[in-house]
Amino acid sequence: MESKLLDSVNTIQTPEGVDIHLRVAGIWPRSVAWVIDLLIRGVIYILLGFLAGVLGDFGSGLMLIGFFFMEWFYPVLFEVLNKGMTPGKKFLGIQVLNSDGTPVGWSPSMLRNILRTVDFLPLFYGLGFISMLMNDRFQRIGDLAADTIVVYYNKTAEIQGIPEYAEIKPAYDLSLEEQQSILRYAERSNQLSGARLHELAEILNSLDVPAHSMSKEKLLGIANGLTGRK
Amino acid sequence: MKQSEFEKKYSAFWLELEKKLIVEIPQTTGNSLIKRITADPELGEEFPENYRLLCHHLSLARSRHYSPLLVERLEKLVINAHQIYYKRKTHLLASVLIYFTSGFAQSVRKEWRWVLLSSILFFGSFFGMLITLQYYPDMVYTVISGEQLANMESMYDPSQDKIGRERNSGTDFQMFGYYIFNNTGIGLKTFASGLIFGIGSIITLLFNGLTIGGVAGYLTHIGYTSTFWPFVSGHSAMELFAIVLSGAAGFKMGFSIINPGRKSRLRSLRDSAREAVYVMYGVAIMFVIAAFIEAYWSSMSDIPSIIKYVVGSVNGLLLFSYFIFAGRQGAIR
Numbered sequence: 070m071e072s073k074l075l076d077s078v079n080t081i082q083t084p085e086g087v088d089i090h091l092r093v094a095g096i097w098p099r100s101v102a103w104v105i106d107l108l109i110r111g112v113i114y115i116l117l118g119f120l121a122g123v124l125g126d127f128g129s130g131l132m133l134i135g136f137f138f139m140e141w142f143y144p145v146l147f148e149v150l151n152k153g154m155t156p157g158k159k160f161l162g163i164q165v166l167n168s169d170g171t172p173v174g175w176s177p178s179m180l181r182n183i184l185r186t187v188d189f190l191p192l193f194y195g196l197g198f199i200s201m202l203m204n205d206r207f208q209r210i211g212d213l214a215a216d217t218i219v220v221y222y223n224k225t226a227e228i229q230g231i232p233e234y235a236e237i238k239p240a241y242d243l244s245l246e247e248q249q250s251i252l253r254y255a256e257r258s259n260q261l262s263g264a265r266l267h268e269l270a271e272i273l274n275s276l277d278v279p280a281h282s283m284s285k286e287k288l289l290g291i292a293n294g295l296t297g298r299k
Numbered sequence: 300m301k302q303s304e305f306e307k308k309y310s311a312f313w314l315e316l317e318k319k320l321i322v323e324i325p326q327t328t329g330n331s332l333i334k335r336i337t338a339d340p341e342l343g344e345e346f347p348e349n350y351r352l353l354c355h356h357l358s359l360a361r362s363r364h365y366s367p368l369l370v371e372r373l374e375k376l377v378i379n380a381h382q383i384y385y386k387r388k389t390h391l392l393a394s395v396l397i398y399f400t401s402g403f404a405q406s407v408r409k410e411w412r413w414v415l416l417s418s419i420l421f422f423g424s425f426f427g428m429l430i431t432l433q434y435y436p437d438m439v440y441t442v443i444s445g446e447q448l449a450n451m452e453s454m455y456d457p458s459q460d461k462i463g464r465e466r467n468s469g470t471d472f473q474m475f476g477y478y479i480f481n482n483t484g485i486g487l488k489t490f491a492s493g494l495i496f497g498i499g500s501i502i503t504l505l506f507n508g509l510t511i512g513g514v515a516g517y518l519t520h521i522g523y524t525s526t527f528w529p530f531v532s533g534h535s536a537m538e539l540f541a542i543v544l545s546g547a548a549g550f551k552m553g554f555s556i557i558n559p560g561r562k563s564r565l566r567s568l569r570d571s572a573r574e575a576v577y578v579m580y581g582v583a584i585m586f587v588i589a590a591f592i593e594a595y596w597s598s599m600s601d602i603p604s605i606i607k608y609v610v611g612s613v614n615g616l617l618l619f620s621y622f623i624f625a626g627r628q629g630a631i632r
Contacts, residue, residue: 083354087377089377126473130477132476133480137480171381171386172382183491186488214494214569215569252368256366256367295302297302297304
């Protein structure tokens with residue numbers, strides 16, 4: 070089944086008793102998202118500065134209040150009101166969630182963003198990086214305190230059927246793992262070239278498989294048999 | 300039941316849910332498959348039931364070892380539905396009302412030990428410096444540079460007709476913005492850096508206590524009392540206590556790591572951080588109120604000092620009665 074390799078998948082059990090798998094985002098995508106947000110904020114800072122120039126003292130008051138909100142609440146507003154995604158995170162396809170997979174509310178979001186100050190220490194997210202490397206969910210200190218995680222946004226898989234072939238009964242009972250591999254192969258067959266599909270099928274010839282002329286067609290036929298297509 | 304039969308039976312149901320939960324968004328990255336949950340899907344009353352049925356289908360698909368892609372599809376549907384189903388509903392207005400009528404004061408009282416420690420550090424260093432400077436005025440240079448002092452001196456020079464910060468009516472708003480940006484920022488940083496075993500809280504409290512005490516002590520020593528004290532009297536209670544509370548909230552987090560009790564350190568930090576940030580909402584508002592008073596009331600130089608002192612005392616009294624009496628009757632939040 071699932072390989073036991075080093076992986077960023079986090080399994081969460083919902084109250085309904087089913088497991089859902091969330092893929093936590095590492096340092097790189099989060100840094101890039103941060104930089105994008107920084108650029109967006111930079112543009113807004115410049116606009117605010119421009120406003121201050123036009124409106125004089127009143128404008129610079131507005132500018133400073135704007136700076137304050139941008140510095141502390143820009144991420145909070147987006148995270149709470151936009152499914153855990155600041156514009157930078159959205160661009161990278163990542164989102165902030167509570168560690169139980171539910172959307173973040175005001176308190177956790179405020180906490181993780183105020184505690185950015187600590188993550189930033191001693192300079193340029195030093196503690197944050199160390200913290201992210203030290204746990205298996207890439208949580209910076211703010212995430213640890215607020216119990217939040219940053220995960221890849223759940224992209225919906227395109228619905229693809231298995232191409233239809235005449236059912237073939239395999240020569241012997243396939244193990245679960247083998248069945249799953251063949252099904253995976255069949256489901257991905259639309260995305261691979263015919264030559265590659267043949268190449269993959271031929272790997273099985275070198276194994277001690279009774280059917281000595283394993284081919285794409287045979288594998289797909291077995292897959293059809295497994296899903297029980299009529 | 301074979302997979303295809305299962306799919307045939309329920310695919311209409313899944314498709315319908317997918318349509319409700321997921322909408323295409325314009326392509327943002329290279330992957331055209333990115334879709335997302337609609338902002339407010341019309342899910343209907345049967346959503347909880349549908350959601351549980353969906354979870355059931357996912358478990359069935361997993362336990363019957365249906366194809367990975369089907370399992371994946373169902374799982375993604377479940378993840379999306381899960382996020383909507385378990386979204387915490389907040390009644391913002393109600394919780395704000397409860398917060399300011401009782402919750403804020405209650406949690407400050409509950410943390411009185413940290414508030415006390417924070418007060419001792421801040422007001423101790425403040426008054427310590429202030430009193431020391433009356434006898435050893437040169438000590439002021441240990442905490443404030445000569446340049447800053449000269450600046451302060453010119454601001455509060457009684458021979459000037461505009462005291463406080465040099466200003467006309469147009470700059471009031473500018474100063475309001477500055478105080479919010481600067482003071483509230485300091486408060487939030489004090490809180491955050493308290494997480495590091497309380498060290499951040501200690502440093503900020505002592506630093507601010509010593510510098511503010513230094514300025515006050517120095518200006519008092521050189522006899523600028525008629526300008527300095529009336530200026531600061533209006534907002535000082537609000538502003539200084541907000542700093543103290545920021546420190547206290549920071550201590551609470553820091554100490555939770557040092558002494559987690561029976562919990563794990565992480566668990567302990569999480570629990571205390573949640574309570575500490577709850578206090579910080581009110582503290583941020585206190586800073587904003589203080590900024591408002593400082594920008595619009597304290598800067599009015601044509602009001603007699605005695606009135607400023609009275610207003611300042613009333614402000615202080617109101618603030619402390621709020622923290623002592625608010626929310627005594629109500630249940631703890």
